[in-house]
Amino acid sequence: MEVILGTGPLGRAVMKELLRKGKKVRMVNSSGKANVPGDVEVVQGDLMSEIGALAALKGATRVFQCAAPPYHKWEGLFQQMMSCITQAAAFHQASLIMGDNLYMYGEVQGPMHEGLPYKAHTRKGKVRAEVAQNLLNLHNQGILKVAIGRGSDFYGPHAANSSFGGRFFGPLIAGKSVALMGNPDQLHTVTYVEDFGRALVVLSEHEDALGQIWHVPHAETVSARRFAELAFEAAGHAPRIGTMGRGMLRIGGLFIPAAREMIEMLYEFEQPFVMDCTKFTQRFGAVMTPTPLRTALKETVAWYRTQTK
Template sequence: MEVILGAGPLSKAVMRELLNKGKRVRVVNSSGKANVPAEVEVVQADLMSASGARAALQGANNVFQCAQPPYHRWEGLFQQLMGHITEAASYHQANLVMGDNLYMYGDVSGPIHEGLPYEADTRKGKVRAEIAQGLLDLHRKGTVKVAIGRGADFYGPYVNNSYVGARFFASVAAGKACSLLGDLDAPHTFTYIDDFGRALVTLSEHEDAFGQAWHVPHAETVSTRQFAELAYEAAGHSPRIGTMGRGMLRLGGLFIPAAREVIEMLYQFEKPFDVDCSKFIRRFGEKAGPTPLRTALKETIAWHREQATVKV
């Protein structure tokens, strides 16, 4: 049994890949409800409790950790969540594959690779660093087998709360104007959610992937402006790209906690943010590489248009 924690976009990407491989899949979330195929078992569990986590992971071979507390409540809650998950994975002798981001490195100059130290000075970066280091320490101690896959800002089916999530692609698909943060001409790596999901499954299938962190494959890094222009091209519309400054984000943060939390992470959008995924490609080969950027954008536009039709 392959167990996926959470029912968000990354969880669904992992699920799709596992189903393609004919695996039995269980999705675990707090409601016990999820928009998934009928053959997928959906289980309600409180992962913030030790007993809830143990019950949810029973019978698991691989556990894909794609769940997280609300973005503005990471401190304390995320560590508690991971403590229960790792204890349950150890109890059931299940492998743990962590879907991670890149916050722990902090404000990096130059390509972002797995050998960098964890030097984040942001609150959320420190949380991610603590969790990642704790997971790798548990692996070294033999408590639980852990592999970590890290992606950049992601986009694709079911992606809502992302820099280039539903709001961005809904505007692009309809030929409307979009607003983006930071220096639009600085290079910025984006991760297609299906590539992220496939990569986590790949890690689960290889013994030598455990005990390490891996940057998952992504298409070529382009500027944010180029990414947006290619998205409009995929949608068959002329680009209508605007900018949103820190002031607007701070104003939004007065009413939306998640918007307020984005402010400390703005350094990622105000200078080059170039993620190196060559380690993954060297180990797993070009066949494990990313979806071409234009293809991924067309698939994302098509999915958003389909959702708009369903809503109507």
């Protein structure tokens, strides 16, 4: 049994790939409801409790951790949730594949690779660093088999709450202006969520992936402005691009908690933010290659248009 924690965009991308491979899938969320294919089991699970996590993971051979507490409530809650999940996975002797991000590295000069130290100066970055280190410790102690797949800001079907989500593609498909954070002319790696999901499944299938961190593959890195231009092209509209700095985020943060939380992460958009996925490509390039950027943008635009009908 393949168990996916979370029914958000990454969990759905993992589900899609597992179903393509003919696997039996269970998805876990807090409501027990999700719009998924009928042959996917969806169960309600309290991942903040040891008992809830034990029940949710019963019968699992592989667990894909794609869940997270609300973005503005990570401190404390993320660690508590991961403690319950890892205890349950170890009890059921299931391997754990973690969907992670790049916050733990902090501000980096040059491309980010898996060998970098954790030097996060942000609250959320420190949480991610603690979670990742705890997972690797559990693996090294022989308590739990773990692999960590990391992606950058993702976009694609169902990824409406990401930096390049609904507030970006919603206006864009209507031909309206979009606002890019920070300096839009700096290089910024983005990860197509469908590729992220596929990569986590690849990691789960290879024993030598365990105990390691892997940056999942992505198409060529371009600037945020170029990404927006290509997205407008995919939507059939002329580019209309504005910018949004710290001041606008502070104003937005008065009403939207997620906007307030983005202020400490704004450095990612003010300087080059480039993820190196050479390690994954060299090991698994024969198994998986990333979706070309223009193709991924066409698929994303098409999905958003289905949401407006």
